[in-house]
Amino acid sequence: MSEEALIRAFAASVIELDAPAAVQADVRQFFARHGVPPEVAARLPETAAERLAIYRTMVHSRLRAAVAEFLPKTAIRLGRPRLRREIEQFVAEAAPKAPYFWRLTGEFLEWAGPRWASDATLPGYLLDLARHEWSDAEVGNDPAGGEAASGKPLALDQPVQFDGTVRLRRYAWAVHRATETEAPPAEATALLLYRDRNDHQVKTLELTPRAAAVTARLLAGEPLQAALTDACAELGTPLDDEFLAAMAGYLADLAERGALLGAA
């Protein structure tokens, strides 16, 4: 049916990588190639090619602006032309899927991750930096969070209950110290993020290796004692009083912040 073909052709002009050149060369043929009957394509106005290009620009600029807004430091490092190409490629290969505009940067990063990781022309820290920049919106808007506490005190043989927004992020770079222009130091980094249940602000804590190792296990659902023992085994450190005191202090701090709610 020609109306469906018109929609397909229109969408293709926005989506396909080679559409701008094809539309520019012969817009009626472009429509015909997408199944629009020649007599319908012939009725398109003279301005059709130019207007399709405007639509394409509008769609792509809106997506690009959103990504640049959520990932300002990443966008500076990519530069406008590269970000433009990335968005074009993203729309052609994957595109946003969710009806929620705010999620599109996360969708973009999921697609860009493997590409950037293997692209030697980009700074090695770029993907970590981008993921760190996005985590603020990701945690800030997470539908989870603010859950009622179980009311049970922590117990060694029980897993723990975190607020639903708690995330542990590990990076090979100290991305939280990157500035607009300065590269982050190459330094293994573990950050704990959560959304404050009262003021809804995203809070970031820099964790020591042992706090990170314990947190990873607790988030995976291990009982507290197993998490402590396994973390020490992993790091090759003794499970001594000093370690236990440090972890007790850490967990008490998380509880005070409302990020740790008690035993699960």
Added chain:
Amino acid sequence: MSFRAGIAARAAVPTGVGLGLRSTFLAEVDRGAADGRVPFWEISPDNYVARGGSRPARLARVAERFPILSHGLSLSLGGLDALNDDFLSGLRGFFAGLQPPWHSDHLCFSAHDGKMLHDLLPLPWTTASARRVAARVREVSERLERPMLVENISYYLPLGSSPLDEAAFVVEVLERADCGLLLDVNNVFVNATNHGFDPLAWLAQIPLGRVVQLHVAGHEFWDDERQDLIIDTHGAPVRSEVDALLAWVVERTGALPVLLERDENIPPLAELLAERDRVDAVYQAALARHAAQQATQGAA
């Protein structure tokens, strides 16, 4: 139940000139900065569904003090993809708390082949197209358990042979879907200017009994030097020609909710409230003329 009866069966519908509740001033509104100044807020549920944090918390508080109208961008009512089940159930759950009198979205497609393009892309103005869109509007209305309004869009590439085809297309969708019209008079003006037709001739084709809500907005040139195409950016104050179309409609329909849209270059709240007051004066004057006409007709 007809769409009118469906709307009448709901809670009181606000009238007057309201504003879009934008994130840039949501916190201020939450603190009471617009109390007594705005008859309603329009929100886009696409920005709240399946989202946590400060926004939904603030909206819940604002909704305790103001009527809320719901207007989305993402249903892709004219698209060829199947309707998004998860999104529809998310919307239904969201509306259960908020209870807006209706939901509206645009006569456009915004997704294709599973790709969400986040824009309002034009549809061909054919009967087959109207029939397909109307069936989807009916289905959405049933699944959301709520009357639906459809909004006429700004288009930059007409997919029909005459500009009046668009009005005929809109009317056919309204009647086949038995839904209401969210009449965007700025979009009528933008299209009339870009494609060279008389906006009043377009409006004359629309059954005003279907008009449930209005949108007014500002627009900008695509290319400031060429000035051959205006884009519905919602990024500037409302122009006098658009005021005139608003007045033309309100004189004929009487009281309605009118939304002053502002999505780009959003000014400080105080400035937006002042612009609202200016549009409200246009609205109130038109409403007074409507009342006078009613009185004359009643006396005759």
